[in-house]
Amino acid sequence: MPTAWCADCFNLCVDELGLLIKMAYITNTAGAFGRLWRYRDLVRNLVLKDIKVRYMGAALGFAWSLANPIVITFMYLMIFTYIFPSTQPHFPLFLVTGIVHWTLFSQVIGQSCEVLVANSGLIKKIYFPRLLIPVASVLVNLVLWLAALGVYLVFYPLLGGKFSLVLFVYPLYLLLFVAFIWGLTLILSTLYVEFRDLKHLIEVALQVLFWATPIIYEVGRVPRHIQEVMILSPLAEFTIIFQQIFYANKLPSLNITMAFFAWTVVVVGLGLWLFNRRVPESVERL
Amino acid sequence: MANDAAQSDDVIVVDHVSKSFTLHHNRVSSLKGRFIGLFKQRWRQHVEHFHALTDVSLRVRRGEALALMGANGSGKSTLLQIVAGILRPTSGRLWTQGRIAPLIELGVGFNPELTGEENIYLNGSLYGYRNAEIRRLVAAIVEFSELGHFIDTPVKNYSSGMYMRLGFSVAVHLNPEVLLADEILAVGDVAFQQKCHDKIAELQRNGMTLLFVSHSMDTVKRFCHRYVRLDHGKIVESGVFERDQQADQIDGSVSSSTQQNANAAASSDRPGNAVT
Numbered sequence: 337m338p339t340a341w342c343a344d345c346f347n348l349c350v351d352e353l354g355l356l357i358k359m360a361y362i363t364n365t366a367g368a369f370g371r372l373w374r375y376r377d378l379v380r381n382l383v384l385k386d387i388k389v390r391y392m393g394a395a396l397g398f399a400w401s402l403a404n405p406i407v408i409t410f411m412y413l414m415i416f417t418y419i420f421p422s423t424q425p426h427f428p429l430f431l432v433t434g435i436v437h438w439t440l441f442s443q444v445i446g447q448s449c450e451v452l453v454a455n456s457g458l459i460k461k462i463y464f465p466r467l468l469i470p471v472a473s474v475l476v477n478l479v480l481w482l483a484a485l486g487v488y489l490v491f492y493p494l495l496g497g498k499f500s501l502v503l504f505v506y507p508l509y510l511l512l513f514v515a516f517i518w519g520l521t522l523i524l525s526t527l528y529v530e531f532r533d534l535k536h537l538i539e540v541a542l543q544v545l546f547w548a549t550p551i552i553y554e555v556g557r558v559p560r561h562i563q564e565v566m567i568l569s570p571l572a573e574f575t576i577i578f579q580q581i582f583y584a585n586k587l588p589s590l591n592i593t594m595a596f597f598a599w600t601v602v603v604v605g606l607g608l609w610l611f612n613r614r615v616p617e618s619v620e621r622l
Numbered sequence: 623m624a625n626d627a628a629q630s631d632d633v634i635v636v637d638h639v640s641k642s643f644t645l646h647h648n649r650v651s652s653l654k655g656r657f658i659g660l661f662k663q664r665w666r667q668h669v670e671h672f673h674a675l676t677d678v679s680l681r682v683r684r685g686e687a688l689a690l691m692g693a694n695g696s697g698k699s700t701l702l703q704i705v706a707g708i709l710r711p712t713s714g715r716l717w718t719q720g721r722i723a724p725l726i727e728l729g730v731g732f733n734p735e736l737t738g739e740e741n742i743y744l745n746g747s748l749y750g751y752r753n754a755e756i757r758r759l760v761a762a763i764v765e766f767s768e769l770g771h772f773i774d775t776p777v778k779n780y781s782s783g784m785y786m787r788l789g790f791s792v793a794v795h796l797n798p799e800v801l802l803a804d805e806i807l808a809v810g811d812v813a814f815q816q817k818c819h820d821k822i823a824e825l826q827r828n829g830m831t832l833l834f835v836s837h838s839m840d841t842v843k844r845f846c847h848r849y850v851r852l853d854h855g856k857i858v859e860s861g862v863f864e865r866d867q868q869a870d871q872i873d874g875s876v877s878s879s880t881q882q883n884a885n886a887a888a889s890s891d892r893p894g895n896a897v898t
Binding site for chain 1: 733747748753
């Protein structure tokens, strides 16, 4: 069985690569890949600059990026240990897994609107591939988040997690998750230039999404008919997959993997299309 | 047209380019505003198309220096932004070749919190340079900018003169094949300005193409072979500066450029002009 699964997984990778290449042709970015690659040091410099400036002068430096996930996790642990005690075995592990991944999503998406507008000074004065701005923005948050992931992995065995072979598929899913977030950032940052309401809308939407995603409760607790709707949400899919990997030590089912993959392809494709189409004209409006 | 350009010596070809901006009066970007606009005239946004450039065509050959002249609002800067690839023409085509350094503003992308040196790397990478390439240039940039040990302090502590000096130094040391300069040669005090002018002249001798926006006839004459005058987005006049058949000799080769320069110096009535 695991071999069959691996074969599926491998095919999926091949498909993914093929699709990426096709998409590159579609958006006429085949030659642009080379150009983007030439600017790789720009991404590096932008990311380092952002991290440096963000935590400049703070004695604890970028350790502050851990404060938010740790506090949130701690609060929920208190609530579900003393106020509404959970009967689920290793509940803290379940909770932390969901929250760690939610943090990455909510941090990037919370800032995604401002990405282009905040860099208007650069965009209006120098030409460089604009796509690199959202890339740098996502990477900044990803780098900071990896520290949180490190802390999580240190506490993982203490919370009752088992290091099993299943964990090896995690990077693949994480990559898809990051691609999904990046695609969404492309969409939101492009739309925000025209619709400034978006930022406030997203703040509200993030609150709703948090509770509409099975992060602090198991998806099995939800009534059957609601569950069927809930599972359509990409965030629910991501969360369930990460819970399966870390909490249940099971390989995510092929169905949910396909759904998750489809969402990512759609969002990234739509994001690239919208970004390439709208941003050259949006420059004048920044 | 772009096809012939690829074979010839042109580095910038602007082919019947027009650019119109959409000006939003009463710009409404919120849902509330749009809703009220349904009922109240005063809230409604009305759109005006402003033609910044109309059917502009020009060619710049390698090693040539073209001045863009004209009153404020005549479209010079818009044209420069189009050549730089920042704005997309509404119609017409643009074809360029080589590394273009747009000096539309000095010190673009400088982050006030970062030190001078860190900003050199950031600025260089915005122009598409690798950090390794910039590392080799840092010493020369710092020396040219005369910033000395200030290079290790955050740029927010710089005086405006220091800021501009650093911005200029970075741009000219990146060895651009095409320099797009928008009123930027008035940097710092007289001594530093002279140094900037010498540097530009040196780069021109090495075959750099210059597209130069300025109001100052003196500066323009010093660097440019040809000029184009814009008025309300149209080319109304173009010509060659009368400097000893210089315009006829223009080509990229170093020997003939040096010759031109000697001519330029001989014909100049100002002392210390471009005789490096």
